[in-house]
Amino acid sequence: MAPSTLCLCVLQLSLLAGFASGLQITSPGGISLEKASGESVTLDCQFKLDTEDSGPLDIEWSLLASDNQKNDEVVILYSGDRAYDNYYPPMKGRVHFNSADPKNGDASITLTGLKSSDTGTYQCKVKKAPGIGSRKMLLIVMVRPAKPRCYVEGPAEEGKDVVLRCTTSEGTQPLKYTWEKTSGSKTLPASAVIDPAVGTVIVKNASASASGTYHCAVGNRVGSEECILQLNVTPPSNTAAIAAAVIISILLILIIIAIILFCLWRARNNKKYEKEICNEIREDVPPPSSRISMARSLTANSKCSSLGSMSPSNISEFHIKSQYDKVPLSEEFERPPSHNPAPPPTVTRMAGANISRMGGVPVMIPAQTRDGSIV
Incomplete structure (x- = not known):
């Protein structure tokens, strides 16, 4: 080995020894915590400084992103003898340091009011030049089960499969x-099939002995809840009679509706017919004559027939009678009794001798029948 290479190895070993004797995280790392939502949790991070660590103390807690495409989120920071807890809005007001002065070696934090979104990997990083240390831990926030609902699915009849x-x-x-x-024997029916993952109980070919009170509990690692169900297995119903009753009821309703519609249709046609008769104008029928005109025509006809059969003996009677044969006008009906004209004077019949005595000449007038022929 060359002398230069030997010197380089010695230098690296000395540096590693120096770092090893520097800042150290004493809390164990790589742990996993499970908590229920709404609870509180303490993330432990104890550290120890070395005499060579003389720089400013910086403590940083961050929530590591599960996706490499996202950035880590700083949760809380201690720097320059001051704590900053407004970095992460979802945890604002819910995170703080356990120690009022983290410089004494306690960088632990506490999270309150846990939510399911707080689940993730947290990292504690402590820096005091030239020393540096960090640790990671996994926090799993679990939601406690809500109170379950127990019910019977479908009809609970004997001989059928009942689903709870x-x-x-x-x-x-x-x-x-x-x-x-x-209740009862306090044992599930022998034909019951339980699915613990879905929460169902299927009672095959249920009988009356399956009736009773049932208890269901649902839970996970952070809590449990329960509900109670009352099962009453009834005898099978007569479906054919029920179907027949339903069909008959529907037919009766349809018949009643048809009768009502027919009555309305007939009433409408009758009303339309009466309206057409009232509005019909016949051209071949002359307008009705008034009462006065008919009376006058009748009076004129009667006068003509009277004149045709008139004799000296009834001439005077004709003059008297003609006064009463007149049809009063509308003004006469409205005239007060005090204004009515006086009746005509009575004409006395004179015999032939009296007429000669008074200087008159009696004249014989042939008699006539009612139809005007001379007798």
């Missing part, structure tokens, strides 16, 4: 489910 389910809304895997019967 137990589910929880949250909880860190792996979750383990356990079932037990707490």
